[in-house]
Amino acid sequence: MSVAQQPSSSAIPTSAPESAAPEEDIVLEVQDLHVYFYTQIGVVRALNGVSFKIPRGKVLGIVGESGCGKSQTSLATMQLIPRPGKVESGKILFREFNNQEPIDLLTLERNSDEMRNIRGDNISMIFQEPMTSLNPCYTVGDQIKEAIILHQGVDKEEAHTRAVDILRKVGMPNPERIAISYPHQLSGGMRQRAMIAMALSCTPTLLIADEPTTALDVTTEAQILELMRDLQREIGMSIMFITHNLGVVAQMCDEVAVMYLGRIVEWASVDDIFYNPKHPYTILLLRSIPRLGSEEHIRLESIKGSVPDPYTRVPGCPFHPRCPSFMPGLCDVEEPPETTVDGNARHTVRCHLYT
Amino acid sequence: MTTVPSDDILLEVKDLKKHFPIHGGLLRRVVGQVKAVDGVNFYIKKGETLGLVGESGCGKSTTGRTVMRLLEPTAGEVIFDDPKLGKVNVAKLDSKQLKQVRPNMQIIFQDPFSSLDPRMTVGRIIAEPLVINNVASGQALRDRVADLLTVVGLRPEHASRYPHAFSGGQRQRIGIARALALNPKLIICDEPVSALDVSIQAQVLNLLEDLQKQFDLTYLFIAHDLSVVEHISNRVAVMYVGYLVEMASTEELYHNPKHPYTEALLAAIPKPDPRNRHRPIRLPGDVPSPANPPSGCYFHPRCRYAKDICKVERPKLRDVGNEHWAACHFAEELQLAGVPRYGKSAHAMPLPTVPPPLPNKTKSESAPAPVSGD
Ligand SMILES: Nc1ncnc2c1ncn2[C@@H]1O[C@H](COP(=O)(O)OP(=O)(O)O)[C@@H](O)[C@H]1O
Ligand SMILES: Nc1ncnc2c1ncn2[C@@H]1O[C@H](COP(=O)(O)OP(=O)(O)O)[C@@H](O)[C@H]1O
Ligand code: SF4
Ligand SMILES: [Mg+2]
Ligand SMILES: [Mg+2]
Numbered sequence: 001m002s003v004a005q006q007p008s009s010s011a012i013p014t015s016a017p018e019s020a021a022p023e024e025d026i027v028l029e030v031q032d033l034h035v036y037f038y039t040q041i042g043v044v045r046a047l048n049g050v051s052f053k054i055p056r057g058k059v060l061g062i063v064g065e066s067g068c069g070k071s072q073t074s075l076a077t078m079q080l081i082p083r084p085g086k087v088e089s090g091k092i093l094f095r096e097f098n099n100q101e102p103i104d105l106l107t108l109e110r111n112s113d114e115m116r117n118i119r120g121d122n123i124s125m126i127f128q129e130p131m132t133s134l135n136p137c138y139t140v141g142d143q144i145k146e147a148i149i150l151h152q153g154v155d156k157e158e159a160h161t162r163a164v165d166i167l168r169k170v171g172m173p174n175p176e177r178i179a180i181s182y183p184h185q186l187s188g189g190m191r192q193r194a195m196i197a198m199a200l201s202c203t204p205t206l207l208i209a210d211e212p213t214t215a216l217d218v219t220t221e222a223q224i225l226e227l228m229r230d231l232q233r234e235i236g237m238s239i240m241f242i243t244h245n246l247g248v249v250a251q252m253c254d255e256v257a258v259m260y261l262g263r264i265v266e267w268a269s270v271d272d273i274f275y276n277p278k279h280p281y282t283i284l285l286l287r288s289i290p291r292l293g294s295e296e297h298i299r300l301e302s303i304k305g306s307v308p309d310p311y312t313r314v315p316g317c318p319f320h321p322r323c324p325s326f327m328p329g330l331c332d333v334e335e336p337p338e339t340t341v342d343g344n345a346r347h348t349v350r351c352h353l354y355t
Numbered sequence: 356m357t358t359v360p361s362d363d364i365l366l367e368v369k370d371l372k373k374h375f376p377i378h379g380g381l382l383r384r385v386v387g388q389v390k391a392v393d394g395v396n397f398y399i400k401k402g403e404t405l406g407l408v409g410e411s412g413c414g415k416s417t418t419g420r421t422v423m424r425l426l427e428p429t430a431g432e433v434i435f436d437d438p439k440l441g442k443v444n445v446a447k448l449d450s451k452q453l454k455q456v457r458p459n460m461q462i463i464f465q466d467p468f469s470s471l472d473p474r475m476t477v478g479r480i481i482a483e484p485l486v487i488n489n490v491a492s493g494q495a496l497r498d499r500v501a502d503l504l505t506v507v508g509l510r511p512e513h514a515s516r517y518p519h520a521f522s523g524g525q526r527q528r529i530g531i532a533r534a535l536a537l538n539p540k541l542i543i544c545d546e547p548v549s550a551l552d553v554s555i556q557a558q559v560l561n562l563l564e565d566l567q568k569q570f571d572l573t574y575l576f577i578a579h580d581l582s583v584v585e586h587i588s589n590r591v592a593v594m595y596v597g598y599l600v601e602m603a604s605t606e607e608l609y610h611n612p613k614h615p616y617t618e619a620l621l622a623a624i625p626k627p628d629p630r631n632r633h634r635p636i637r638l639p640g641d642v643p644s645p646a647n648p649p650s651g652c653y654f655h656p657r658c659r660y661a662k663d664i665c666k667v668e669r670p671k672l673r674d675v676g677n678e679h680w681a682a683c684h685f686a687e688e689l690q691l692a693g694v695p696r697y698g699k700s701a702h703a704m705p706l707p708t709v710p711p712p713l714p715n716k717t718k719s720e721s722a723p724a725p726v727s728g729d
């Protein structure tokens with residue numbers, strides 16, 4: 001029952017497999033993902049054809065306002081979409097190693113051993129709230145040890161050494177002591193580090209970070225981001241970094257996907273997103289944040305209205321009711337296809353200004 | 356404590372303290388004190404916005420609530436220039452006097468979801484302060500509510516709906532309308548935009564600025580987002596474990612900080628510019644507990660400039676020139692880094708502009724579908 005809109009013929013096809021450089025090493029490739037929630041009062045189309053790729057060793061930022069589908073994208077990748085949500089259609093291709101035949105994660109049973117192994121060994125996830133992944137009843141060290149024993153098949157003693165090592169790596173001041181502490185004995189920043197330590201204990205190929213610093217103070221946030229950057233370089237993992245903070249995006253990401261109402265409306269290198277943005281939504285987001293250090297007082301740009309109710313379906317371009325570039329008769333009728341920007345296959349946009 | 360003429364000052368807080376007792380043991384005896392606010396001094400000039408920043412747990416909200424006397428102060432004075440009564444010490448007023456002064460001081464909270472009673476219509480929520488204070492009734496009351504809704508960018512017919520029917524930004528507007536109902540002089544904004552998405556945050560910040568001009572309001576603006584505070588404030592105070600460590604004009608504080616804590620906070624802001632990536636200053640450890648603060652300067656265990664004197668002597672907040680106040684033994688000597696001036700640094704990110712609609716693609720005259728909200 002897929003309702004994917006076919007790109008109109010005038011569109012230049014983009015980021016399709018053939019246009020990508022053949023040697024490109026892609027860890028995760030999501031193709032035309034649709035996730036719907038069948039609720040009592042109607043269907044919520046949480047994801048409406050999301051496609052993106054994460055190259056090995058790179059950080060892809062996913063940005064957008066709340067409700068645009070960032071978390072559902074990450075949960076779908078882990079096969080963790082909660083009821084009454086369902087993946088309607090799409091592919092999630094994962095390659096642990098370069099040149100390997102990809103596995104479509106969506107073809108795996110969500111509770112199968114294979115999927116569980118992928119969740120434990122290859123793809124890890126960290127959240128805004130560390131207590132969603134830490135068990136309050138066990139010490140931090142025991143939890144990391146258990147994960148290591150389960151996935152790396154080493155003995156208890158070796159697991160302990162590795163657990164303390166990883167706690168040291170995430171910048172814990174006294175890793176031996178932290179290992180015997182319970183989560184509630186740690187501060188918010190320390191708990192976030194403990195969760196990262198646990199996620200990294202299996203040296204994942206892909207780390208999914210869903211707003212990992214949103215609840216923290218700037219000082220702690222800056223330290224966690226620095227830590228993630230260092231570890232990412234060291235381990236060489238790829239990261240799907242979900243955030244609504246454009247400052248964090250600029251500091252952390254290599255590539256950025258901007259989402260609106262369950263679609264990716266612009267995708268580009270982080271430099272292009274900030275220095276050459278094309279989609280009116282991306283531009284307005286950049287204009288709505290205060291500029292630190294400005295001499296004169298520049299009035300903030302606000303985007304009129306708010307994200308529509310998730311049960312309604314917006315015809316045409318999902319952003320048209322709020323868009324200053326709205327072109328009647330076109331934007332409210334046809335959904336804009338994805339096109340490339342200035343012939344750059346690594347910069348795509350979905351907007352009729354560029355079709 | 357300041358050279359600013361007293362007539363220009365709307366609120367002056369002197370040595371304000373709020374300690375919460377810690378009870379322990381079987382007899383629930385007082386075994387200690389959480390010194391959430393411990394000797395805070397500041398002033399706010401009429402018509403200006405004073406930003407109050409600091410990491411969570413530093414005592415910002417407790418300061419705001421104690422100023423409003425939603426919490427009883429442990430010690431100190433809160434001198435407020437009431438339009439009718441003149442200068443009064445809010446901390447010492449009896450309940451009758453407090454009732455007279457209160458309408459002039461209002462507070463808006465962070466969470467627009469929990470601060471509005473879900474069982475009351477928006478009209479009743481906004482009318483409540485008018486009814487309690489016998490300001491209006493009947494048609495006059497309904498007119499005033501309709502006015503207030505319009506002022507904050509909502510529609511008069513929204514009065515009959517319940518809060519759950521509104522988005523986060525709209526609920527914050529309802530909270531603002533209620534705060535405006537009694538024509539206050541001072542509004543304490545406690546993290547009013549922290550829970551909102553950036554585009555909605557911009558709407559609410561613009562609204563607060565417009566209302567300030569229109570109604571000659573004075574704001575104490577509490578927030579942990581330093582970019583937002585820079586944008587909205589004329590002056591900024593930085594709080595650390597119940598104490599102000601720095602206060603200056605926004606320009607001075609951001610470009611020329613005099614306290615190492617301020618320097619570390621500014622360095623930690625993730626700058627929205629990928630060509631300007633940086634490593635933050637290491638700020639080891641966490642904010643200490645106000646129940647058991649360190650000796651000397653409370654910041655010394657985390658401060659990279661700390662010397663022996665910092666462990667034993669607590670620096671006082673003092674004017675280091677031009678109404679720039681700092682509580683550091685070395686405020687005059689240290690050369691601290693502020694944020695670079697935007698537009699002057701090598702990589703000034705241009706502000707992108709939204710392209711106009713393309714006339715050749717516009718196919719009909721139909722207007723865009725109406726959006727709820729504005
Ligand atoms: N349990 C649920 N029932 C119905 N709709 C849901 C449920 N969970 C999420 N959604 C919808 O999915 C959409 C995307 O949500 P989400 O991915 O959490 O957004 P984000 O992480 O970007 O804030 C939203 O419109 C939301 O209403
Ligand atoms: N009612 C209370 N009882 C005991 N401690 C409190 C109470 N309210 C706040 N505190 C403590 O006072 C300190 C300051 O809190 P708060 O003013 O909320 O800080 P901020 O708003 O800067 O995050 C914190 O350590 C907090 O735990
Ligand atoms: S397609 Fe039309 S409505 Fe949508 S973003 Fe582009 S100009 Fe705006
Ligand atoms: Mg989310
Ligand atoms: Mg607070």
